[in-house]
Amino acid sequence: MREMLEVQQKSMMFVNMLSEGESLSQNQLILLLQLKIKGGMKATEIADFFSVTPGAVTSMCDKLEKLDLLERIRETEDRRVVKMVLTKDGEIKVQEIFLKFPQEKLTDIAQVLIDVNLLMGKLLGIS
Amino acid sequence: MREMLEVQQKSMMFVNMLSEGESLSQNQLILLLQLKIKGGMKATEIADFFSVTPGAVTSMCDKLEKLDLLERIRETEDRRVVKMVLTKDGEIKVQEIFLKFPQEKLTDIAQVLIDVNLLMGKLLGIS
DNA sequence: AAATATATTTTAGTAATTAAAATATTTACT
């Protein structure tokens, strides 16, 4: 169990690194990155992911929308749901965040991350 | 990089699991667990770990102190620093948190976690 | 068509966080 906590700790350090000298808050960064990974998320998904109420999601997204990093797209199949997606500026922002990492290291660590991710997936019994 | 984010995501799910049906906030839980791992932390260390200001640490610790889960110990070598440590109740609380995990699984996943932790350590270039 | 359910937003109040000043102690300087 201690190891899970240390993984958690390192994961936190990772986000700290990303947000270093950044104007956006850590949760804002994480949200942008998740939107990149997932290619957009419904408000409800975001609420689940962060374990916050729907109202908090509205507020988070309002701010990123005002910064032109995110936009709301109402789904045509079910017009109740709103999908949050990165704008062009949002995509650029995500790229910038990654440029903080020493580029030479990127390929080295890619495989390690794939392994870690797999292991942790098994561990939590999820995808 | 995507993998690091997915690790980050799973790490978040881990904390979500821990805090399920818990009266304490996620950060309060994480702090208690970190105190357990490290055997106590200075206020400054806590601020660094969570990337918050010293004032926020005082506030966080006040609450846990009021709940009798944490106590402040002023260091004798340097009386400016305060070390936060778990009380007896705090230790018990940490035990309870771990009991949420299916006990049969615990030994199975221990080694996996050790591996993941090692890999991530290498990755971030830290201990 | 009416009632119920679901997804998001709005609103008002609470809690968490910040920046800056205050306090206490230690270290460095002359």
Place this chain on the structure above:
DNA sequence: AGTAAATATTTTAATTACTAAAATATATTT
């Protein structure tokens, strides 16, 4: 030693983030 500068934490006032509950809009059920 004595004063100034540095460090660690706390306090305070103001801001920001979050919640709970009501409101809005759309979908589903009966």
